[in-house]
Amino acid sequence: MQVVFNIPGPLREFTENRSSVPVEVKAGPDLRAALQALFAAYPGLRDRVLTESGETRRHVNIFVANEDIRYTGGLAMPVREGVEISIVPAISGGIPQCH
Amino acid sequence: MIGQTLDHYRITAQLGEGGMGVVYRARDEVLNRDVALKLLAQGTIDKVGSGHLLREAQTASSLSHPNICTIHQVGQTGDDFYVVMELIEGRSLSDLLTATGLSMETVTRYGAQIADALAHAHDRGIVHRDLKGSNVMVTGDGRVKVLDFGLATRMEREEVSELTLSYDTLESKLVGTLPYMSPEVLRGHKADHLSDIWALGVMLYEAAAGRLPFRGNTGFEVTSAILREPPPPLPPSVPHGLAAVIQRCLMKEPAERYQRASEVRAALEALQGAVLQSRHPSEETRGPRTLVLRGMQHLKVKNGDVLLLIGTNKGAFLLRSSRDRARWDVAGPYFHGQGVYAMGYDGRNGRHRLWVSTNSLMWGTFLRSSDDFGRIWTNPLEASIRFPVESGNALKNIWQFCLGRADEPDTLYCGVEPAALFESRDAGESWSLVRALYDHPHRPRWMPSNGGLFLHTIVPDPENKARMYVGVSAGGVYRTEDGGNTWQARNSGIRVVFMPEKYPEFGQCVHKIVLHESRPERLFLQNHWGLYRSDNWGDSWQDIARGVPSDFGFAMLMHPHDADCVYIVPVESDEFRCTPEGRLRVYRTRNAGGSWESLERGLPQQGAYETVLRDAFATDSLDPAGLYFGTRSGKLYASKDEGKSWKKILEGLPQIVCVKGAVIQMDGVPAARPRAKGKPAAKRKAARTKSVKCGNRR
Numbered sequence: 001m002q003v004v005f006n007i008p009g010p011l012r013e014f015t016e017n018r019s020s021v022p023v024e025v026k027a028g029p030d031l032r033a034a035l036q037a038l039f040a041a042y043p044g045l046r047d048r049v050l051t052e053s054g055e056t057r058r059h060v061n062i063f064v065a066n067e068d069i070r071y072t073g074g075l076a077m078p079v080r081e082g083v084e085i086s087i088v089p090a091i092s093g094g095i096p097q098c099h
Numbered sequence: 100m101i102g103q104t105l106d107h108y109r110i111t112a113q114l115g116e117g118g119m120g121v122v123y124r125a126r127d128e129v130l131n132r133d134v135a136l137k138l139l140a141q142g143t144i145d146k147v148g149s150g151h152l153l154r155e156a157q158t159a160s161s162l163s164h165p166n167i168c169t170i171h172q173v174g175q176t177g178d179d180f181y182v183v184m185e186l187i188e189g190r191s192l193s194d195l196l197t198a199t200g201l202s203m204e205t206v207t208r209y210g211a212q213i214a215d216a217l218a219h220a221h222d223r224g225i226v227h228r229d230l231k232g233s234n235v236m237v238t239g240d241g242r243v244k245v246l247d248f249g250l251a252t253r254m255e256r257e258e259v260s261e262l263t264l265s266y267d268t269l270e271s272k273l274v275g276t277l278p279y280m281s282p283e284v285l286r287g288h289k290a291d292h293l294s295d296i297w298a299l300g301v302m303l304y305e306a307a308a309g310r311l312p313f314r315g316n317t318g319f320e321v322t323s324a325i326l327r328e329p330p331p332p333l334p335p336s337v338p339h340g341l342a343a344v345i346q347r348c349l350m351k352e353p354a355e356r357y358q359r360a361s362e363v364r365a366a367l368e369a370l371q372g373a374v375l376q377s378r379h380p381s382e383e384t385r386g387p388r389t390l391v392l393r394g395m396q397h398l399k400v401k402n403g404d405v406l407l408l409i410g411t412n413k414g415a416f417l418l419r420s421s422r423d424r425a426r427w428d429v430a431g432p433y434f435h436g437q438g439v440y441a442m443g444y445d446g447r448n449g450r451h452r453l454w455v456s457t458n459s460l461m462w463g464t465f466l467r468s469s470d471d472f473g474r475i476w477t478n479p480l481e482a483s484i485r486f487p488v489e490s491g492n493a494l495k496n497i498w499q500f501c502l503g504r505a506d507e508p509d510t511l512y513c514g515v516e517p518a519a520l521f522e523s524r525d526a527g528e529s530w531s532l533v534r535a536l537y538d539h540p541h542r543p544r545w546m547p548s549n550g551g552l553f554l555h556t557i558v559p560d561p562e563n564k565a566r567m568y569v570g571v572s573a574g575g576v577y578r579t580e581d582g583g584n585t586w587q588a589r590n591s592g593i594r595v596v597f598m599p600e601k602y603p604e605f606g607q608c609v610h611k612i613v614l615h616e617s618r619p620e621r622l623f624l625q626n627h628w629g630l631y632r633s634d635n636w637g638d639s640w641q642d643i644a645r646g647v648p649s650d651f652g653f654a655m656l657m658h659p660h661d662a663d664c665v666y667i668v669p670v671e672s673d674e675f676r677c678t679p680e681g682r683l684r685v686y687r688t689r690n691a692g693g694s695w696e697s698l699e700r701g702l703p704q705q706g707a708y709e710t711v712l713r714d715a716f717a718t719d720s721l722d723p724a725g726l727y728f729g730t731r732s733g734k735l736y737a738s739k740d741e742g743k744s745w746k747k748i749l750e751g752l753p754q755i756v757c758v759k760g761a762v763i764q765m766d767g768v769p770a771a772r773p774r775a776k777g778k779p780a781a782k783r784k785a786a787r788t789k790s791v792k793c794g795n796r797r
């Protein structure tokens with residue numbers, strides 16, 4: 001089964017400058033499996049999108065068919081054939097209070 | 100062979116087999132590190148003689164370059180002749196080429212690094228003679244390492260014909276060499292730097308086209324092609340510029356090739372700017388593993404220069420000056436838009452390596468290094484500093500980067516948020532969490548300070564390998580006396596204003612700890628309210644805050660040569676966090692905290708509401724000592740006379756969070772360093788040989 005990932009500008013250095021990459025997903029098609037397939041094909045993306053414990057970074061949003069995964073089941077949500085998955089930096093990222 | 104020991108090297112695994120012998124992974128039991136050990140085949144030793152091999156290896160071992168595999172040692176034990184080299188984790192270029200094709204941008208990038216390695220060696224009279232895809236490795240972060248410089252034995256004329264005739268029946272290790280041999284060497288001439296450039300051309304062709312330029316079914320056909328036939332045209336996907344460089348490397352007539360490897364490198368680097376466009380003028384070429392920063396003026400750093408590393412919350416700046424510290428060149432912003440809270444310079448073991456941590460709120464924190472003062476940086480595919488998965492913790496930022504002791508030149512430390520200590524024993528290639536501190540029973544009860552919960556200060560004891568101190572906000576001072584296996588809170592006498600108990604065992608919000616190498620039992624500490632000194636390795640602390648306008652502050656700096664002299668920048672209060680009364684003043688003690696005096700000359704004494712953060716005050720360790728501090732308002736001040744007078748050398752930067760200073764020593768020329776002044780401690784050992792003799796003072 002194939003899904004398509006939309007890659008934000010700052011991460012395109014890891015996808016040979018492509019803004020949209022198709023990815024083959026095999027096992028139990030949930031978002032996590034789709035992401036794993038993406039990371040296997042394009043090393044460099046994983047640590048920028050997920051923390052070491054496997055959660056999405058706080059200021060990174062993932063949309064599946066234009067829906068924020070926070071409201072539709074997170075990384076366990078199912079994905080269907082041909083769906084567009086967008087990785088988007090969140091507007092909430094800014095300078096935190098320092099000292 | 101596995102499990103056996105040669106001298107003090109214990110063989111642990113076989114890595115591969117080359118034309119000259121077998122390569123093993125081995126453990127250096129003296130220096131406690133993994134190395135690569137090549138055991139030379141008897142046939143090789145017989146042919147050229149062990150004396151000759153020893154001389155060749157000695158010459159090759161003098162090469163010190165980021166793209167050349169370092170030779171550590173050459174040895175002979177019984178009948179075994181071996182070479183000990185840097186262990187490189189990565190893949191050979193040949194493997195990479197068969198596995199995946201390389202993008203043109205990658206080809207030019209790798210090619211430039213190989214050319215740089217060749218230029219370095221050729222300048223020192225060393226020719227490789229056997230350059231080929233299996234002799235070039237690429238590490239996980241895209242750095243190229245050329246192996247076996249100068250170790251290839253010269254092939255006699257008869258051997259070359261033999262190789263040609265029995266090409267299809269020879270074992271693969273020798274067959275690998277023929278396609279890279281230049282016409283003049285096939286004709287019997289001695290291999291020289293021009294035949295190295297030819298071999299580079301063959302590798303560039305192979306990488307760009309996915310196949311060798313000169314091929315055949317028999318050795319005769321391959322030789323014929325090399326001698327007489329032009330290489331087949333490159334595919335149309337290869338850009339014009341790259342094709343031209345390859346063509347010029349592969350001119351049959353040596354005099355028509357590039358005459359210097361540095362010209363090839365320059366030609367390839369010029370191509371890199373043309374390959375990709377970018378919105379950011381300072382970061383024109385990005386690849387998955389190496390970041391080349393173009394479109395800005397980089398520093399041209401010379402031996403003896405003073406280098407300043409400035410980290411801000413929106414990028415890094417580098418400054419250089421000659422020893423007179425009169426005029427400063429500035430380069431940057433590097434990694435603009437990212438927080439650079441930790442920086443360091445590692446000039447040990449022949450390295451000239453800059454380290455920065457880049458923190459993007461979106462994309463995480465990554466450690467990066469540069470071996471050429473900022474032109475090329477590593478761009479890791481994976482974060483090298485990471486919490487174990489089962490910990491459930493995620494790295495938020497790196498707050499401190501620290502070199503290990505002089506007698507552990509490949510050791511590095513990082514202090515991070517959430518509070519933890521990481522160490523590297525291989526000059527930064529890999530990092531591990533110091534578990535004993537992470538698992539300390541106090542840790543769950545440490546409280547985040549205003550800026551978070553982080554480990555910001557790392558102070559190795561310069562004389563005792565087993566002892567080290569860390570500062571945690573807000574956990575306090577922790578000390579290990581057994582090399583990091585156990586840690587104890589050492590906060591007796593340091594007060595806490597934000598908890599009901601004024602002197603708890605831990606939980607202090609310490610801001611900075613400093614010591615001087617000549618008196619390691621004595622430490623000074625700037626606290627969240629409070630200035631302290633310990634005379635017993637941190638067992639107890641006494642108040643030394645008499646005579647300062649405020650004992651709240653962040654930064655603290657030890658004089659590089661005077662163990663009684665410490666500098667601070669008092670800040671009015673935890674609420675206001677700016678210098679008192681609108682006056683920017685540095686305070687200094689010259690009697691270990693007995694009294695303090697203000698240093699104001701050249702600093703604004705009106706309307707100056709500044710803050711100097713804890714890691715933003717540094718020295719260059721020259722004599723007289725240069726001092727440097729950066730403010731939250733983006734100003735950088737410098738003093739050439741140990742603080743008597745100051746000058747603003749830069750302003751308009753983003754918030755400065757880190758300032759580090761270093762003196763650059765190249766090619767083994769030491770910069771003069773005076774011995775420490777001040778009253779000798781009762782237990783001070785004899786002066787160590789690492790101090791430079793005064794006769795070398797420039």
